[in-house]
Amino acid sequence: MTPLQEIWVYLAERPLFALTLTLATWLGAQWIFERSGGRAWANPVLLSVLALSVFLLASRTEYATYFEGAQFIHFLLGPATVALAIPLYHQLGRIRRNAPAIAAGLATGSLLAVASTLILLALFGAGPLLLASLAPKSVTSPVAMALAEQLGGSPPLAAVHVILTGILGASFGPWLLDRLRIADEAARGLALGVAAHGIGTARALRESGRCGAFAGLGMGLNALLTAAYLPLLGGLLSG
């Protein structure tokens, strides 16, 4: 090995490398997103995940090695979730006034997500493992993984589809809502949170504090609602 290769092999194994690479990729993806004028395909989460996945596969780096460095970023998800209390607090008045609209939108979106997933997968001939793993895919990942397991699905498979759903909704959701002429910031936020959980909420926060607050609300309420009714479908799935 040349000295340069030796240095590379050493650094590639250190947490600092994965950490720096993730931050730099994110900054680059954000630059592209802003330069593109906020296009759906240029969503920074979508671009970063794609670029880093291609890099890891091409360099044959194990995900576990990568995560040793990336975990320091991942760790901040907890306190960031708690911090959603601040935009929510600023919107409490509006939330109280619109409680019936929130409940109706939440229940409709949650049931549509679960029912259409199950029907479409069944039409494509997917087995019970996929049905159970994907049923809770609009729900934030810790709850979705627990629900998938309860239904006889695979938690890692559930987590991956939760993430893919979030990236898809966050990237193309605002575009779809524009096409449907849904301009109300609260409506857009609630929809992004119910359909695309935390990644949708991250996108909603870019539109406005109100949009982000309603997304956080949609994410939290959809986790609670789906956890309440999905286990009742368990018999249906296995039968």
Added chain:
Amino acid sequence: MLAALTGLFACQLAGEFLVRALGLPLPGPVLGLLLLLLFLVLRGSVPKSLEVTANGLLRHLGLLFVPAGVGVITQLEPIAGAWPGLLVALVVSTGLALAGTGWLYARMAHRPKGRKA
């Protein structure tokens, strides 16, 4: 800023504890969010440093999902075997959930004065 960060961690810790102690079906950080919200309601305002720290964290919320997102590469095999169905189910169901929630809320919500629908 350090006090605000400590407060956020403390709320998460309390949330994680209560979720396990009471066997609740929601993640610890979400309960931590509710605890912080309760604190803010009782206090009647948001401390300035907490507002600044929270905004800083939330401005880059998307970044925090990237490490978990890259985990997709660990599940490429089961996905590759069934990808047409998975793709259709993901796209259609996410679109329906977005449209259904957004449309119904926008129809039912009170319109603020002087704003377009």
